[in-house]
Amino acid sequence: MSMHRRLLVIVVAVIGLAMVAAAAQERRVPAPSELVLSYAPVVKQVAPAVVNVYAAKVVQNRNPLFDDPIFRRFFGVPGNGPQVQRSLGSGVIVDPSGLVVTNVHVIEGADDIKVSLADKREFEAEIVLKDKRSDVAVLRLKDAHERFPSLEFANSDALQVGDVVLAIGNPFGVGQTVTHGIVSALARTQVGITDYQFFIQTDAAINPGNSGGALVDLSGRLVGINTAIFSRSGGSQGVGFAIPSNMVRVVVASALTGSHVIKRPWLGAKLQAVTPDIADSMGLKRPAGALIASVTSGGPAAQAGLKAGDVIVSVDDQEVDDANAFDYRFATKPLGGAAKLGVLRAGRPLSITVALRSAPEIPRDEMTIQARSPFAGATVANLSPALADELQLRVDQGVVVLDIDTGSYASNIGFRRGDIIVSVNGRHIEKTADLDQIARQQSRTWRVIINRGGQQISAVFKG
Secondary structure, rough: HHHHHHHHHHOOOOOOHHHHHHHHHOOOOOOOHHOOOHHHHHHHHHHHEEEEEEEEEEEHHHHHHOOHHHHHHHOOOOOOEEEEEEEEEEEEEOOOOOOOEEEEHHHHOOOEEEEEEEOOEEEEEEEEEEEEOOOOOEEEOOOOOOOOOOOOOOOOHHOOOOOOEEEEOHHHHOEEEEEEEEEEEEOOOOOOOOOOOOEEEEEOOOOOOOOOEEEEOOOOOOEEEEEEEEOOOOOOOOOOEEEEHHHHHHHHHHHHHHOOOOOOOOEEEEEEEOOOHHHHOOOOOOOOOOOEEEOOOOHHHHHHOOOOEEEEEOOEEEOOOOOHHHHHHHOOOOOEEEEEEEEEOEEEEEEEEEOOOOOOOOOOEEEEEOOOOOOOOOOEEEEEEHHHHOOOOOOOEEEEEEEEOOHHHHHHHOOOOEEEEEEEEEEEOOOOOHHHHHHHHOOOOOOOEEEEEEEEEEEEEEE
């Protein structure tokens, strides 16, 4: 009797399994609740921390000819008054105290900056820190006495090609907009946007006005700051670039300490690309890595034993394809420790440890030359190893041009950022006070020697 019962149980079980299998294969129209897949929860979490940034600056419509008293006597003073230029971009709140990250090119030269939150409130903002090398600017909301929604930084080095990302900003000024796409490429180093050529490429639609906006992962963390697009029409064509969050994090960390200068590790060496010809001559398998062209005496590279001709192929076991990739990897390392560099020397692999310390700095004594001279409108500073590293110059002593006012004498003559003023009328220029003093002297002729890109240029200007 017990055996018959066991047999009956087995038969019932088999029939039950068959019915379950048949039900599993049944085709039916799914209920709407079973198909609701959406990025809405991520957007709801992130959107309050993404802001609009409005920048305005006053521009004088001034022709240098009207500075000539004879010209003014015959033609009078022009009636064109100042005009206000406005720019629109996006930003991201990265600290609950009201710290906002955007692009330098969004707020460059601005006299007035306003930040509009997602809830339509507006705040005046002040510039805390600008880093032209990375195109990252940090703003602080004025008169803010509350805790704001903010985004957490993700580790951008953990991104992989194919990861889904969302771009949030204010394209064309139409209001906050969300687009989605994937990470199309990583470590783009041939873009030509900033000194640190290392970008996340995405096909998420990015348009004018998105600059400074957030690129986030599906956990709602900030992986990048949208900064540029490649476009033939001015609109999105599926090729957008974002500054990796690991670089943004370095700038924000400096801003939180109250520093007005970004402190980054200094290698103390000049690097160049490894071309196919160089790779062949050195017996390398492929043209990759950063070739050391020269080493600064007393710098971290020299103290670590690096030599001209060495090829750096990795930083802390992260591969380095070119000099731009090395700059990014090294610049995002924290100061105070050490980095392990993978090096090829005469084809032999080496591991060399380099101290992570900042370049020596001296008072920059920045000033804008006002006196009527070829330098009028040029902002200059004293050079130091730190400033030379920032501007990627081979010379680290003297006086360098940092900026040029549009429409000024210096601009019309053709001075550029990075020009080193060597001498004026035979006098060697060692510091900004020297240049300011000589610019105040009345002179009919100005004999100027500058160093531009390692080459000396002599010019003569009439007073």
